[in-house]
Amino acid sequence: MKKKSFLTIVLAIVMAGGVFAQTVSPSDELDLTMREVSDYFNNQLPRGNKLLILNIQSEFPALSEYIIDELITNTANDGVFPVVKWDELDAIRADLGFHYSGEVGANIVRSLANMLEAQIIVSGEVSRIGGLLRLRIWASSVEDNSILGQFNRYIHDSPKATALIDRRGRVVPAAGGASRSGTAQGWNRAATVIDDNNLFINAGIGFGPGVDIAGWSGTDFKMAIPPISASVDFKLPIEFPITLGAIIMYTRWDWSYNFLNLFNLEWKYSRFGFGLRGMYHFNLMENLDTYAGLTLGYVWHSLSVSIPNNFPGEQWTQSELAELAVNQVLWGLNIGARYFFTDYLGAYIELGYSSLQYVGAGLTVKF
Numbered sequence: 001m002k003k004k005s006f007l008t009i010v011l012a013i014v015m016a017g018g019v020f021a022q023t024v025s026p027s028d029e030l031d032l033t034m035r036e037v038s039d040y041f042n043n044q045l046p047r048g049n050k051l052l053i054l055n056i057q058s059e060f061p062a063l064s065e066y067i068i069d070e071l072i073t074n075t076a077n078d079g080v081f082p083v084v085k086w087d088e089l090d091a092i093r094a095d096l097g098f099h100y101s102g103e104v105g106a107n108i109v110r111s112l113a114n115m116l117e118a119q120i121i122v123s124g125e126v127s128r129i130g131g132l133l134r135l136r137i138w139a140s141s142v143e144d145n146s147i148l149g150q151f152n153r154y155i156h157d158s159p160k161a162t163a164l165i166d167r168r169g170r171v172v173p174a175a176g177g178a179s180r181s182g183t184a185q186g187w188n189r190a191a192t193v194i195d196d197n198n199l200f201i202n203a204g205i206g207f208g209p210g211v212d213i214a215g216w217s218g219t220d221f222k223m224a225i226p227p228i229s230a231s232v233d234f235k236l237p238i239e240f241p242i243t244l245g246a247i248i249m250y251t252r253w254d255w256s257y258n259f260l261n262l263f264n265l266e267w268k269y270s271r272f273g274f275g276l277r278g279m280y281h282f283n284l285m286e287n288l289d290t291y292a293g294l295t296l297g298y299v300w301h302s303l304s305v306s307i308p309n310n311f312p313g314e315q316w317t318q319s320e321l322a323e324l325a326v327n328q329v330l331w332g333l334n335i336g337a338r339y340f341f342t343d344y345l346g347a348y349i350e351l352g353y354s355s356l357q358y359v360g361a362g363l364t365v366k367f
Contacts, residue, residue: 028158028159028160028161029155029156029157029158029161030066030067030155030158030160030161031070031160033135033153033155034067034070034071034074035074036151036153037071037074037137037151037153038071038074038075038078040149040151041075041081041122041139041149041151042078042080042081044139044148044149045081045120045139045148045149046148047080047081049081049118049119049120050081050082050083050084050116050117050118050119050120051075051081051082051083051084051118051120051121051122051139052083052084052089052112052113052116052118052120052121052122053068053071053072053075053083053084053122054089054109054112054121054122054123055068055123055124056068056123056124056125056126056137057123057124057125057126058125058126058127059128059195060126060164060165061195062164062165063126063161063164063165064126066160066164067124067126067135067137071122071137072084072085081120084116084118088116089112089116109121109142110142113142118142119141119142119143120139120140120141120142120148121139121140121141121142122137122138122139123137123138123140124136124137124138125137129154131156132154132155132156133154133155133158133161134152134153134154134155135151135152135153135154135155136150136151136152137150137151138150138151194235194241194243194281194283194289195235196235196236196237196238197234197235197237198234198235198366198367199232199233199234199235199366199367200232200233200234200243200245200338200364200365200366200367201230201231201232201364201365201367202229202230202231202232202233202348202362202363202364202365203228203229203230203231203362203363204228204229204348204350204360204361204362204363205226205227205228205229205360205361205362206226206227206228206229206350206357206358206359206360206361207226207227207357207358207359207360208226208227208251208354208356208357208358209355209356209358210223210253211253211269220255220257221253221254221255221267221269222253222254222255223251223252223253224252224253224254224268225250225251225252225270226251227249227250227251227356227357227360228249228250228251229247229248229249229250229356229357229360229362230247230248231245231246231247231248231277232245232246232247233245233277233279240280241280241281241282241283242278242279242280242281243278243279243281243291244276244277244278245276245277245278245279246274246275246276246277247273247274247275247276247277247295247297248272248273248274249271249272249273249356249357250270250271250272250273251270251271251356251357252268252269252270252271253268253269253270254266254267254268254269255267255269265305265306266305266306267303267304267305267306268302268303268304268305269301269302269303270301270302271299271300271301271302271355271356272299272300272302273297273298273299273300273330273355273356274297274298274330275295275296275297275298275330275331275332276295276296276297277293277294277295277296277334278293278294279291279292279293279334279336280292280293287339287340287341287346288337288338288339288340289337289338289339289340290335290336290337290338291335291336291337291338292333292334292335292336293333293334294331294332294333294334295330295331295332295333295334295354296329296330296331297329297330297331298327298328298329298330299327299328299329299330299355299356300327301326301327301328328355329355330354330355330356331354331355332352332354332355332357333352334350334351334352334354335350335351335352336348336349336350336351337349338364340364340366343366344365344366344367345363345364345365345366346363346364346365346366347361347362347363347364348361348362348363348364349361
């Protein structure tokens with residue numbers, strides 16, 4: 001009887017241990033890797049120093065914030081090192097102007113370390129190489145900026161990492177619903193498409209104003225080439241969602257007239273414009289980038305005419321044609337939106353007045 005009771009107790013302990021192990025042991029490769037990183041630093045770094053787990057550079061803000069959260073949680077639970085908490089870092093993040101998924105300048109690092117009394121900075125980087133994620137996390141001394149240890153790993157199969165990447169930058173909630181991002185009204189909190197150093201290349205077609213020649217109504221001209229445009233926009237590496245870029249546009253109108261069925265007269269009126277543009281972005285929903293801004297530049301007008309030499313009417317000289325086609329300043333107030341079907345390819349539409357185009361639409365590629 002005693003033997004059976006003893007075996008029953010042992011079996012219960014083993015089963016409980018198995019259940020407990022299944023509960024606390026992470027099965028996802030990302031969580032396993034985070035545990036290995038923490039174990040590595042626990043053994044590698046000098047004891048008695050306070051850690052500041054600062055940033056993980058990547059194009060996936062949600063993934064970066066999750067990694068930081070796991071490292072902070074592991075460090076706090078392990079009790080080997082004191083660690084700066086999320087709320088301490090969030091309180092000053094917006095004032096110093098850095099993102100958890102972006103690069104942090106040396107001056108900001110020193111300021112943060114001094115304010116938070118940290119002796120070791122933990123930073124890292126996540127990049128995508130084919131179907132793999134390359135993770136690099138290092139710890140450096142605040143005193144002399146020397147590397148105290150670095151952990152490198154390729155992550156092959158992590159459903160959790162895939163889900164965080166698919167979030168395209170949505171904030172990962174912390175316990176109790178608190179955000180892991182910066183200030184509650186920070187633009188990057190809802191940023192789903194645009195991030196620092198993104199480059200957008202756009203190409204499209206549109207509709208714009210008709211022929212504008214002094215003394216002419218232009219009603220006989222027909223659009224031969226609608227406004228076509230190509231533009232680039234670059235997200236500045238600053239806190240505010242601002243892009244700077246450039247745009248080129250071209251359009252042409254033709255007029256053909258047969259005089260008395262004897263003489264064929266052909267007129268071609270074209271515009272070519274180049275401008276610089278700045279946009280402020282409003283990230284309102286996932287995969288959608290909305291923006292508004294100003295374009296300034298210059299438009300070159302060209303007018304050519306083909307008239308038979310034996311035409312009895314008036315002939316036009318090049319100087320006279322140049323006087324009719326007057327160049328002008330290119331300016332425009334625009335609003336627009338881009339919707340991305342994949343991480344890199346999307347479509348856009350822009351509305352607003354400019355010297356060449358009222359509305360345009362096309363494709364956009366993000367780098």
